[in-house]
Amino acid sequence: DTSAVGRPAAPFPAGFRWGAATAAYQIEGAATEDGRGPSIWDTFCRTPGKVLGGDTGDVAVDHYHRFPEDVGLMAGLGLTSYRFSISWSRVQPAGAGAYNEAGLDFYRRLVDALLEAGIEPWPTLYHWDLPQPLEDAGGWPERDTAHRFAEYADCVHQALGDRVRHWTTVNEPWCAAFLGYASGEHAPGRREPSASLLAAHHLMLGHGLAVEAMRSRTPGNQFGAAVNLYAVSPATADPADADAARRIDGLQNRLFLDPLLLGRYPDDVLADTARHGFDPDPDDLAMIHQPLDQLGVNYYARHTVAGTPGEAAQTASSPFSSHSPWVGSEHVRFVPAGRPVTGMGWEIDESGLSEILVRLHREYPAVPLYVTENGAGYDEEPDGDGTVQDPDRIAYLDAHLRACHEAIAAGVPLRGYFTWSLLDNFEWAWGYSKRFGLIHVDYATQRRVPKDSARWYAEVIRQGGLPGQH
Ligand code: PNW
Numbered sequence: 144d145t146s147a148v149g150r151p152a153a154p155f156p157a158g159f160r161w162g163a164a165t166a167a168y169q170i171e172g173a174a175t176e177d178g179r180g181p182s183i184w185d186t187f188c189r190t191p192g193k194v195l196g197g198d199t200g201d202v203a204v205d206h207y208h209r210f211p212e213d214v215g216l217m218a219g220l221g222l223t224s225y226r227f228s229i230s231w232s233r234v235q236p237a238g239a240g241a242y243n244e245a246g247l248d249f250y251r252r253l254v255d256a257l258l259e260a261g262i263e264p265w266p267t268l269y270h271w272d273l274p275q276p277l278e279d280a281g282g283w284p285e286r287d288t289a290h291r292f293a294e295y296a297d298c299v300h301q302a303l304g305d306r307v308r309h310w311t312t313v314n315e316p317w318c319a320a321f322l323g324y325a326s327g328e329h330a331p332g333r334r335e336p337s338a339s340l341l342a343a344h345h346l347m348l349g350h351g352l353a354v355e356a357m358r359s360r361t362p363g364n365q366f367g368a369a370v371n372l373y374a375v376s377p378a379t380a381d382p383a384d385a386d387a388a389r390r391i392d393g394l395q396n397r398l399f400l401d402p403l404l405l406g407r408y409p410d411d412v413l414a415d416t417a418r419h420g421f422d423p424d425p426d427d428l429a430m431i432h433q434p435l436d437q438l439g440v441n442y443y444a445r446h447t448v449a450g451t452p453g454e455a456a457q458t459a460s461s462p463f464s465s466h467s468p469w470v471g472s473e474h475v476r477f478v479p480a481g482r483p484v485t486g487m488g489w490e491i492d493e494s495g496l497s498e499i500l501v502r503l504h505r506e507y508p509a510v511p512l513y514v515t516e517n518g519a520g521y522d523e524e525p526d527g528d529g530t531v532q533d534p535d536r537i538a539y540l541d542a543h544l545r546a547c548h549e550a551i552a553a554g555v556p557l558r559g560y561f562t563w564s565l566l567d568n569f570e571w572a573w574g575y576s577k578r579f580g581l582i583h584v585d586y587a588t589q590r591r592v593p594k595d596s597a598r599w600y601a602e603v604i605r606q607g608g609l610p611g612q613h
């Protein structure tokens with residue numbers, strides 16, 4: 144046991160950020176309070192057959208009212224940093240025009256509470272909850288939405304830029320664009336492949352416009368986006384499977400990384416999607432390609448894919464999924480590689496995380512990297528005494544932190560790690576059926592109880608690294 148000598152077997156660099164992440168719609172509740180307007184997720188949750196059990200984020204884990212308790216729990220874990228998202232509908236209910244001071248105040252109070260507890264606030268400006276009036280005007284496939292986003296971002300930055308140093312613009316534009324507008328598994332539930340490509344482009348454009356606006360006010364702040372990256376492997380040595388892997392890597396990873404970090408779209412992805420008429424304006428690429436101070440990597444799993452005919456495996460982004468989010472590559476099959484899975488059915492492969500981090504370091508211009516999400520969801524129940532023993536989550540986090548450690552040893556500028564999630568919460572199309580938290584929430588009483596994984600993570604943070612293997 145290395146704790147006896149007070150030094151971890153796998154130490155992380157001094158100043159490494161140890162965090163946990165959440166998102167507004169998944170935790171806040173208070174959906175109609177203090178002037179908050181409706182977002183696409185409020186609407187989607189009310190559409191029958193879209194969210195398991197008809198669950199909604201109306202109450203969620205009531206973080207809007209319980210944030211002081213939650214900040215106390217973070218302090219108890221020893222978190223150095225906390226990643227949360229800001230609800231656009233709270234700050235600007237119509238998505239344009241008037242700002243809601245009461246909404247901004249909530250985030251001022253949250254940020255102040257975090258700073259007082261010695262925890263660095265890491266807000267994300269867009270974690271999927273588009274104000275409904277903007278969707279009514281066409282949503283992300285409309286170019287104007289990118290400009291509305293930059294205005295909103297600028298307003299939040301004006302309110303918090305003196306106290307918040309690290310800013311994330313958009314979270315997982317892949318999910319927002321392709322689950323929202325192609326497969327329809329997420330809000331707004333549209334199934335329009337051509338529109339989904341425009342949505343992806345405008346999410347990126349909104350990122351660029353927002354960074355430009357915020358940076359002009361406070362050049363010393365750090366700006367970036369958070370993308371969900373996957374390691375991608377072909378199922379066999381068959382060239383058709385290699386082509387499938389190229390396509391999925393293109394749509395999932397390079398469609399976002401290349402514009403952000405290289406200022407261009409990947410030619411092969413443009414070719415794969417050509418029949419959808421995707422023809423982005425080159426001037427937009429210059430705007431998207433802002434210098435980045437940080438890049439957030441959300442990592443959960445590896446995709447194993449085949450281009451050869453056969454039986455398709457279910458990819459579980461929704462219990463109701465039927466349409467493909469893989470625009471232009473709908474024939475690709477996702478096949479099980481036989482690894483153990485989490486409660487989401489996602490295959491556990493920590494080697495994919497080091498692979499992604501090392502690849503970013505080797506193939507793209509240098510940028511400080513942060514793992515902004517990584518975690519495991521299960522359908523778990525507490526024991527009779529209300530405690531949760533979650534050895535599988537501990538093993539998942541331990542393995543992925545070891546992968547981070549390996550990447551750092553290989554020279555990757557990885558500066559922090561945020562686990563998903565601080566608390567059990569509303570897991571999108573899965574409602575409250577899947578739990579990702581380090582802290583269990585009893586949804587009937589809103590009682591919070593740290594799981595075994597919370598104590599494990601607190602010890603990792605305390606030691607500044609992973610314990611030795613026993
Ligand atoms: C991410 N997929 O969501 C989000 O950023 C979180 O809000 C979410 O709770 C977490 O991961 C766990 O799901 C994803 O189907 C949802 O590929 C679906 C997919 C990926 C990420």
